[in-house]
Every structure is written in structure tokens, then in C-alpha cells.
Amino acid sequence: MMKVFHTISGLRGDLVRDRIKGRRIGFVPTMGNLHEGHLALLQQAKKTNDIVVCSIFVNALQFGLNEDWDKYPRTYQSDCDQLRTAGCDYLFHPDDTEMYPNGLDTQSRVICPTMTDVLCGASRPGHFEGVTTVVSKLFNIVQPDEAIFGIKDYQQLAVIKRMVEDLCLPIQISAAPIHREIDGLAMSSRNRYITDDERPLVTVLKDNLDWIAEQIKEGNREFALLEAAAVRRITEAGFTVDYITCTNSKTLDLAAFDDKDITVLGAIFTQAARLIDNISVVKG
Numbered sequence: 001m002m003k004v005f006h007t008i009s010g011l012r013g014d015l016v017r018d019r020i021k022g023r024r025i026g027f028v029p030t031m032g033n034l035h036e037g038h039l040a041l042l043q044q045a046k047k048t049n050d051i052v053v054c055s056i057f058v059n060a061l062q063f064g065l066n067e068d069w070d071k072y073p074r075t076y077q078s079d080c081d082q083l084r085t086a087g088c089d090y091l092f093h094p095d096d097t098e099m100y101p102n103g104l105d106t107q108s109r110v111i112c113p114t115m116t117d118v119l120c121g122a123s124r125p126g127h128f129e130g131v132t133t134v135v136s137k138l139f140n141i142v143q144p145d146e147a148i149f150g151i152k153d154y155q156q157l158a159v160i161k162r163m164v165e166d167l168c169l170p171i172q173i174s175a176a177p178i179h180r181e182i183d184g185l186a187m188s189s190r191n192r193y194i195t196d197d198e199r200p201l202v203t204v205l206k207d208n209l210d211w212i213a214e215q216i217k218e219g220n221r222e223f224a225l226l227e228a229a230a231v232r233r234i235t236e237a238g239f240t241v242d243y244i245t246c247t248n249s250k251t252l253d254l255a256a257f258d259d260k261d262i263t264v265l266g267a268i269f270t271q272a273a274r275l276i277d278n279i280s281v282v283k284g
Contacts, residue, residue: 002084004091008141011053011092015142023050027144029135032056033073037179037187039086041148044176046087053142054083055092061104062130073189092142099137110136112163115252119155119265120276123242131156132163139164139171146172150179152186154265154278158252178277186277193273204237205268205277212246212264213279221257234268242267242274249280 005011018025026049028041045052056079058072076093083091100107109129115121116128139147149157161173179187184206194202208230215226223246230244246255249263265278 002080002088002091004080004093006093006095007098008094011090011141014090015051015053018051024146025049025142025144026052027138027142027147028052028054029138029147029149030054030056031058031072031189032079033075033189034079034082035179035187035189037150037152039082040179041150041176042083042086042088044174045146045148048174049146051089052087053090053092053144054088055094055138055142057092057094057099057134057138059099059130059134060096061100061107061133062127064124064126073192092138099134107133109133110163110167112159112166115155115159115162118252119243119245119247120267121155123267128156128159132159135160136163136167139169144171146174148174148176150176151278152178152188152276154263155252158250186275188275190273190275194270194275195272198238198270201237202239202268202270202275204234204239205266205275206279208233208244209264209266209277209279212244213281216246216262216264216281217283223255230266234266240269242269 003014015025026045028038028045030038042052042054056076058074080091110132111129112132121128149160151157157175164171164173181187184203185191186206212226212230220226227244227246231241234241234244244266246262246264247253248255248259249261255262260283261280262283263278263280265276267274267276
């Protein structure tokens with residue numbers, strides 16, 4: 001039976017008892033509107049932990065001006081049903097006042113000075129400051145042994161790993177593979193915004209990331225030319241490109257000729273959605 005907590009004190013009370021009993025605690029933070037990709041994170045957490053905590057909190061601090069915080073789908077009852085069926089032990093569902101008791105304007109912030117002003121950070125100023133702030137708060141509330149994040153949000157995963165390392169937090173950060181639709185589109189809560197006309201075409205993002213990865217595996221190191229070719233194809237398919245970039249997988253710096261671990265990341269705009277995807281290449 002899944003227990004639902006709306007307060008920090010209530011959740012902490014049960015977690016204290018679990019720790020006394022020696023139970024290992026896994027954590028899956030979400031903003032709700034759950035799909036199979038989220039549930040895959042939960043299933044991965046269950047394999048290595050005794051208790052799995054999920055959170056649902058639509059964090060206003062990571063949404064910028066003209067972004068969709070107020071329109072972000074709130075599907076709480078459906079989310080609860082899915083989590084119960086999947087075997088979640090504890091759901092933490094706080095409101096804004098519980099998470100930010102002194103308000104957003106005066107909230108202390110956690111800032112990661114690297115990897116946050118490029119890629120998604122360039123087009124969403126302040127986004128990652130909101131992410132690192134809320135994730136650090138959730139980590140302090142739950143104090144998990146392990147936290148699971150999806151590779152689809154690759155930059156977010158890299159930033160959180162760096163934050164945990166910099167702040168010496170005793171938390172294992174684990175990555176879960178991208179969960180995809182049958183045609184290869186990365187699952188996302190924002191996929192519902194894709195129009196019927198666009199839906200057969202949006203895989204052009206993954207197709208071009210895959211093509212770049214294959215070129216790199218074959219020894220092509222003309223990264224800028226590869227990126228430009230992908231941008232051209234995606235634009236010809238009718239979408240606006242935010243970025244297509246080859247990066248060092250750990251630092252997210254632009255890929256260098258001698259880098260052996262490279263991640264190709266991309267973001268595009270449909271009429272009403274912003275889609276992201278990535279693929280990593282390890283070259284021996």
C-alpha cells in the first residue's frame with residue numbers, strides 16, 4: 001500500500017523509522033503527468049532499494065518567462081493510480097508553500113556554475129538554477145541512498161551529478177535509459193502538444209542524432225559540419241532547431257578531436273512543444 005505525504009515532517013517521520021531498520025532508500029523525483037518512462041525509473045529503483053520514494057512537484061522555480069508552468073498537466077489521481085500499481089512505497093506531494101515557505105523571491109538558491117549556460121541553459125535562462133535548488137531541497141528532505149534520473153534529460157543529469165559531487169552529498173546518482181515510443185520518439189510529458197500532422201515527422205531529431213553518432217563511430221571528426229547537416233535536414237522537415245551539438249560527455253564542452261566519450265544532444269521546436277534527445281558514443 002502506497003503512503004502519500006503532503007508534508008516534509010510526515011515523510012521524514014516514516015523515513016527515520018525505515019533507516020533505523022536498515023532499509024535502503026531510493027528516490028525518483030518527478031513533476032507528475034507520469035508515463036512509462038517515469039515508471040521505468042521506479043522499477044529500476046526497486047531493484048536496488050528496499051523503499052522507493054517518488055515525488056510529484058511542479059517546480060515554478062525552473063520555469064522561465066513565457067514557459068508553461070501554469071499549463072503543465074496536473075494529473076494527480078492518474079499518477080497515484082500508476083504509482084500504486086507499479087509498487088511505489090511513498091509518494092511525496094507537497095504544495096508550493098511546503099516547498100518554499102518564504103516564497104520564491106527570497107528562496108536561497110543552489111547554483112552550479114558550469115554546464116548550465118549552454119544547450120538548454122542558453123535558451124532557458126535560470127532553468128538549471130531552479131532545478132538544482134529544488135533537487136537539493138528534495139535530497140535534503142528524503143535523504144536517499146540512491147536517486148534515479150533519466151538519460152533523456154542528459155544535461156540535467158550531468159548538472160545534478162556535478163552538484164552532488166561538489167556538495168559532497170552521500171547519494172548515488174544513477175542513470176536510466178531513454179524510454180521510447182514504438183517509432184523511437186523519446187517519451188516526454190510534452191509529447192501531447194505535438195500535432196497530428198507533426199507526429200510522423202518528429203523522429204527526424206533522433207534520426208539525425210543517430211546519423212551523427214554513426215559518422216563519429218566511423219572516424220568523422222568534422223563536428224561542425226555534421227551539426228550543420230543535421231540542422232539543415234531538420235529545418236527542411238519543418239521544425240525549428242534550438243541546437244544540435246556534439247559535446248564531451250562529462251563536461252558538456254564542445255567535443256574535441258581527441259575526445260573518446262562524446263554525447264550528441266539536440267533540441268527542436270514543434271508548433272507547441274520543445275523536444276530534446278541525445279545519443280552517446282564511446283570511441284575506443
